[in-house]
Amino acid sequence: MIRVALLPGDGVGAEVLDGPARLLRRLxxxxxxxxxxxxxVGARAAAETGDVLPAETLAACDAADAVLLGAVGEDPRVPAEVCPRPEVALHRLRERYxxxxxxxxxxxxxxxxxxxVRNLIGGSYGGADDRLFRPDxxxxxxVLRLTRERVAEVVHLACDELARRGGGRLVSVDKANLYATGRLWRQVATEVTRERGVAVEHRYxxxxxxExxxxxPVPDVLVTEGLLGDVLSDLAAGRAGSPALCGSASLHPGxxxxxxxxxxxEPAHGSAPRRALRDEVDPLGGFLALAALLRYFPATRDLGARVRGAVDTVLRSGPWTxxxxxxxxxPASTTAVADAVLAAFGAPADAEPAVMAAVQVLSEPDVRVRADVLEAWTVDVLETVGVRPAHARDTARVLGYADLSGIDSHGTARLPAYVGAIGGGAIAVDGEPRVxxxxxxxxxxxxxxxxxxxVTTFAVDEAVRRARRYGVGWVNVRRSSHHGASGCYxxxxxxxxxVGLAATNTGPVVAPAGAGRPYLGTNPLALGVPVAGEEPLVFDMATSAVAAGKFEIALRLGRSVPLGWGLDAGGRPTTDPAAVFPGRGALLPLxxxxxxxxxxxxxxxxxVELLTxxxxxxxxxxxxxxxxxxSGARPPGTSHLxxxxxxxRLGDPQATGDGAARLLAGLxxxxxxxxxxxxxxxGQRAAAxxxxxxxxxxPLDAETHRALAALGGQVGRPLAVGARG
Structure with a gap:
């Protein structure tokens, strides 16, 4: 069975590969x-690990038969000074294999x-010895240097491609009327095609x-030197309609x-940083790369042809970006076009695979569950472990808000910890919050x-009631526990x-400025303001550099964290989340x-510590x-405000919403x-x-899904999954 390593890359890379990755997971x-x-890999890898090609990525590629790679280059989330040359990762991969x-x-x-078909080593892609740039x-x-051996293997592979297609026109391109390398290219191409019994047309x-x-008329196969092929393939993609319409394979013959x-x-386009994160780029190059990958291996050749046919269907009938x-x-979104290709392939976006194989997924969604299903399941689990129904519903609602808003660190992923704390006696289930x-x-x-x-829901109700009566309601809370995303309240x-404000203290995980060990919590605070004609403005922030949940996610996904997030046990800055969390080092303040x-x-x-x-x-x-x-079963004793x-009470009841709307529109x-x-x-991103x-x-990453599935099995309430990928 072939193994594929998935490397989404930078910029639009992950968006373009999302659809192909979903199809791979179904297969x-x-x-x-x-x-x-x-x-x-690339710029984002450098930002996370300090290396454009981390050791874990190399190990995964070594263990794979093929790599499906997204664009590598600039990324809007990574400053250029952090990674000035992300493309070095590509060169290292090509050299390694x-x-x-x-x-x-x-x-x-x-x-x-x-x-x-073109060469990647030799010709314009020579080594460092073939480059000269004087510092002044x-x-x-x-130096453009070609050998007979390199030209011959490229032309042989072009003949193989023509045979795979069942014949057709082969055109060899050179500049034999100007360059010695062009004359060598034409001579070797003539010899190889004659040996293979293939007709060839030569073009400058x-x-x-x-043409x-x-x-x-477009030939079936065009074979040429590396740089010429790079330019001509982009020109052909432009004639086809888009630079995104190009799937590329970098191969080792033999x-x-x-x-x-x-x-x-890989898709042949760049990382397009200005179009990243907007769900608007064409994903067809990613599917073409996947089609080429599947067609390369005999066991999956028919599947590759099906992917290629699905791309043709969408090209003819839409939707189009x-x-x-x-x-x-x-224009359609990236997601809509990818869904259309999957549907044309015969794997609709909501399809469920018959058998779930062991698929390691580190950051992109592996499983999707309907929000109402997940919330109802959460209520069911909490009631099963003794939580009162009304309390279970309040908890599920707050976790559901975080899940929907993309605050994955504070969503249903927290449920196993809550259930564990209930079982250990740290959280009580009997009683009601009281004034x-x-x-x-x-x-x-x-x-x-x-x-x-x-508890915090009760406090909000009390504060609202007092605000209606007195104009403002100020409610402090003690003897509580973790209350999830403060923004929900x-x-x-x-x-x-x-207008609402909420704050909470947490367990000591943050080192005060100048200290090497933790003393304060992440101590988040949140503000909510009504806005006329749209969702409320919600500003929710930890007072630490990042929320502690970011470390939990990094640990679940096996990722490093950026410098500036935390210190190890010795008070030294570190990128290893396990050296910081849980309880080993300290987070840093904002x-x-x-x-x-x-x-x-x-x-x-x-x-926040003072006010709460x-x-x-x-x-x-x-x-x-x-x-x-x-450790132990001591209640956390968390305080809120x-x-x-x-x-x-300040005058016109509509003035705040209208004023907020004008302010946001101006910004x-x-x-x-x-x-x-x-x-x-x-709050704009969260609302969207x-x-x-x-x-x-x-979306639930694989580790979260496993944890929730295990919890469901433990309490006899299995989690119903809606769709994978």
Missing amino acids: AGQGVLEVTGPWP DLRVSVRDVPFPDGRELTV GSEAAD VDRAAF LGSGA APARGRCVGLF YDLAPEGTA HSDGGAVALVDGCDLLGHP VYDAARLGL GSDRERSVHKGYGLGLL AVLAGGPTGPGVGNLTFR VVVLDPA RALDPVDPELPVRTP ERARRRAHGI
């Missing part, structure tokens, strides 16, 4: 092949296909470019040079060591036309270091328990530094994510 689920990954020949397939809407900028040189490169750019890997299969959409036709002291507009609530979600208040004003993040965290725990009379600093790595303001209308990355406002996940389901 893996049917026992057709194995898939590992996604593995980091001695990938000497490139095969690119360009489809045309009328069903024709041009295959361009006075001179530069690139300028004539070949003219490809005009209406002249037995693998290292490990099992025979080649890299912006680059191919006919005039007057609304301990009532001061009119202010109150103190006793959470009775219950789940933090129903202010979102609830803002949907009522009120700002991370003195140059970035770490004292401000430290001050904000201290402010000190005012409520709860434990502070190391006195607060942590459910993630707490909920403040609700009724803006109608969003600002000219962005990068025209492709518009200015956003807090809620709409998307309501439509497509909640």
